[in-house]
Structures are given as structure tokens and as C-alpha cells.
Amino acid sequence: MSPLNTSRPSPATFSLMGIPGLEHLHVWIGIPFCSMYVVAVVGNVTILAVVRTERSLHEPMFLFLCMLSVTDLVLSTSTLPRMLCLFWLGAHDIAFDACLAQMFFIHSFTTMESGFFLAMAIDRYVAICYPLRHASILTHTRISIMGMIVVVRGVAFFSPHPILLKQFPYCRTRIIAHTYCEFMAVVKLACTDTGSTRHYSLSVASIIGACDVIFTVLSYMFILRSVFRLPSREASFKALGTCGSHVCVIFVFYSTAGFSIFTHRFGKNVPLHIHIFIANMYLLVPPFLNPIVYGIRTKKIREHVLLTLRIKVA
Template identity: 55%
Template sequence: MSDSNTTDFTNPSTFILLGIPGLEAAHVWISIPFCTMYIISILGNFTILFIVKREPSLHEPMYYFLCMLAGSDLVLSTSTLPKMLSIFWFNSREIDFSACLTQLYFVACFLVMDSGILVAMALDRYVAICHPLRHSTTLTSPVVMKIALAVVLRSGMLVLPFPFLARRWPYCRTNIIPHSYCEHMAMVKLACADIHISSNYSISVGFMVTGLDVFFIMVSYIQILRAIFSLPTKDAQLKTFGTCGSHLCVILSIYIPSVFSALMHRFGHNMAVYFHVLMANAYLLVPPMLHPIIYGVRTKQIRDRVLRLFTHKGI
């Protein structure tokens, strides 16, 4: 078995995921919070989808985009955690080469999609607050569908070169990935070739997506704040700003870990490998868990319907 990891090969049939290097003895304990976050994420996001589908009064652009976010978060966490748990619980470290490329694609694609959905939500808040009388005529169902399609196509097309480039490289050193899932650069770094194309494209996509999305969100909120401060009373200002609270919390839950992860990759070369892997895992698991909690706690319409759902079930 050990020879298979060092023998020359162009495309290995399988890769070996180490889990969290340096913390192998604690894998079972680490799996407990990971599994808990995953269960909360599954239950919370399915609850959001169920409530929005069931309640006609929630059939509005904001809640349609929220359903997109819930669906994206479900795919994002499900594409990684089951394999992580099989490593932690059963020491099942092998993953097929094609399956690794597929996981790589899904992780990157739905991270980009989450960012695009936040821009769509910012657009909805901008129209609702700055042009309230035109909200229903501007963000009609066909327009919302076109925005959703644009978000999906953008993420799918931008990330599509990742697995194709990764498949192109020869892997003649080792097939051991020091990670708990097939993270793009962790996999590509194993190639015995000049990987500057993959590296530069990955950095370009990251900067382009995050930079443009944050720019559009900031422009939207500058206009939103101008509209809020022009309201005549303090109560009206607070009430209007409160409608943006959930969206702002979700923005912070996604972009703060993203910035922290980027800074770690840039300046954290002296940090232990397990710290990088733990932060990468938290980046994939914490936001999908927090999003339904944020909207459930801060959005009255969803909170009331969740309470009503459980109250009826209790009765």
C-alpha cells in the first residue's frame, strides 16, 4: 500500500484524504461538532424551504432568494461532510479521482453561488427601500427567475475550468491530499507540473467574484442608507433598517470567514496545517448552519410560521 503512494503515475485512480493532519487521534471528537453543525444546517434549511413553499404570503423575491441560499447551503455542506465523517469514523480515506474532481467543482461552484445570491438579495433590499412603489413591478417573477438563472450560470461557468485543469495535470509524486475534502489548490499542488494556470485562475476568480460582489453590495447599501436617513423619524429609520438586518448578518457570516481564510493563505505560512484545514472546514459548515438561524430569529414572518408549525404539531 505504501508503494502506491510514491510510485510514478499520471492520473491516480484514487486520492487519499488525510482528514485533519496532526489531529488524527482527535478525529472522533472533532466529528461531534461537525456532525451537530451539519444536522442543524439540514434541519434549518429544509425548514426554510418548507415554510416558504407552504406560505403563499412568503412568495416574494426576498424569500425566493432565501430559498436559493438554503438550497445552495444544503448542497455545499452535503458535498463535503458525509465523506469527512467517513474519514473520522471509519478511517475511509480513499476517494475516486473523478469523485474528487466532482467534489472540488461542487464546493467551489456553490461558494461562488452563495456570493451571487447575496448580491441578488442586496438588489431586492435596494428596490424595496429606495423604490418601494416599484418593487412589485420591477422584481416580477420572470425577472427573479432571470436573476436566479444568471447567478447559477455565472457560478457554474466560472468554476468549470477548475476540474478540467486539475484533470489535465500529471500526478507523479503522491496521491495523498493533506485535507479532509478535495479542496482545489490542495489537490492541484500535488501535480508534478507548472500549475500557474490553475493557481492564477483560482486567484482571479476569487478576487473577481468577491471584489465585484462586495462592490455591488456596498453600492446598494450606500443608496439604502441614504434613503433610510432621509426618513422623517427615528422609529421609521430603525424599522426600515431592521428589514436589512438578516441580510447584513448573512453577508458578515460569509465574507468575514472568506477574508480570514484568504489572509491565512497569504500570511499564515507558519501556522500548523491542521489549523488551516479546520478553518477551511468551518468556512464550509458554519455559514450554512447560521443562515437559517439568522433568518429564523430576525425575520418575523418566518419566526411566526416556525412557531405556528411546532405549536400545531404539539397540539
């Protein structure tokens, strides 16, 4: 009898393994992961609250920052609570439909995160290179259009993932060698030819990521050229410090995401626990760092947060 005749097209549940080889450290690994999640939630919610209540912050930079904060909240919340249940409670099983939903949120919102990094780089380019025309170039209408393009792009290109996996028959193990429902980890469990599906996923992720990286790098190259032309050395150092911190966050995001993508394609000899650990980093670190780098280090947001805290204490 053929495998297709004995398979279940939609298994009731999958079982998440966690980090293979580090099962004995799951409880301890969960502590820094939980700490980063708490900081990510508190930081991003604070940014959203401050920008919403303070009309003077309704500028392009802070509006894009709010979009990034919403993305970070969805991205971290769709993974961390379930991951902590696995680490601390041993809750390995996840419903099939919940697994597909988690996969969609992870991949689509990761793409949105990349898009908003690019949008913020463009905003910094316009603000530094064309300061007198900044408000007229990046109007609220154009900001809304840019935000919609980023969201629609993420949803459109990664909606096929759960739809395709829903159609596949599964006759192999239900165990997913990962801490969350990652597309490539799930597609390996199908008992049919998934070559075209894997190629589609890797191609889309690689093309979108490469385009965003190229345009982000170009934006910062133009920014640096303008910064070095500033007459004031103090202003140059201040602009370089701001851009430097932004570049560090972007580098962490793209380097870890790129490592995960290309390991699926070329890194057959990379130990599985290293691959999975780094794959967790691009979901955990940016939501944790973004409120610190874009929020605390931004003078206007920092001042309004401190003012609010003083009023409440008083």
C-alpha cells in the same frame, strides 16, 4: 526516465489527511461540525417547505432565500458527510472522480452563495429605497433571470477545475492535506507545471468575490442612508437590526473565504491547521447561520412555522 513516463494521469484514490496536527481531536471536532450540519439541513429544508406551501411568501426576498437555501444544502451535503466519515470512521480514502466532483460542487456553489448574497442585498435595497416600486422592479421574470445568471456564473467559471485536474499527471504523494478536496490542495500533487492553472483559479475567485463584495457593500450603504432618513425611530432601529444580522452572516462568509484564498497566495507562514480550520468555516457556518438569521428572525416565516407546529400538536 522522466516523471511523466512513470506517473499515473488519474490515480485511483486520494487520501484526505483531515486537520494536520489535530488528528487526535478529530472525533471531538466532528461533534460541533455534525451539529451545525443537522441545523443547516433542518433549517434550510424548513424554509423551502414553508415558502413552497405558503403562497403569500412568494415574494422576491423569500424566493432569493429559497435559492440560498438550496445552495446551502448542496454546499454542506457535498462536504460534511464525507468529512464526518473521515473524523469518526477514519475513512481517509476518496475516489479520484468523487474528489473532482466534490471540488466542483464546493467551488461552484460557494460562488453561487456569494451571488445570492448580492441578489438579496439588491432586493433589500429596492424594498427600502423604492418600496412602492418593489414588486414592479423585481418581477418573477427578473428574479428568475438573476437566479440563472448566478447559477450559470458559478458553473461556467469553475467547470474547468475538474477538467484541468483530470488531465494532469500525478507522480507525488496521494495525500491531500485537507478535510475535503480543495482545488489548491489537489493541484499541488500534480507533477507538472500548474502555475497558469493556479493563477486562473485565484484570479477568478478573487475577481468574483471582490465584485460581489463591492456591490453588496454599496447596496447596504444606500440602505443605511435611506434608513437614517426614516421619520420613525422605531422603524429605523428595526431596519438596522435586520440589516445588521444580514451583514454579520455576509461578513463571516467573505472574511473566512477571503482568508482561505489569500493564504494560498501570500500566507506561507500561516500554520496549516489554522488555514484548514478556517477554510472549513466558510463552508459550515453560513449554511448553519442563514436559516437562523434569514428564517427565524424573519417574522413571516417564523409565524408560519409556529402555526404549522401548533396545528400538528393539536
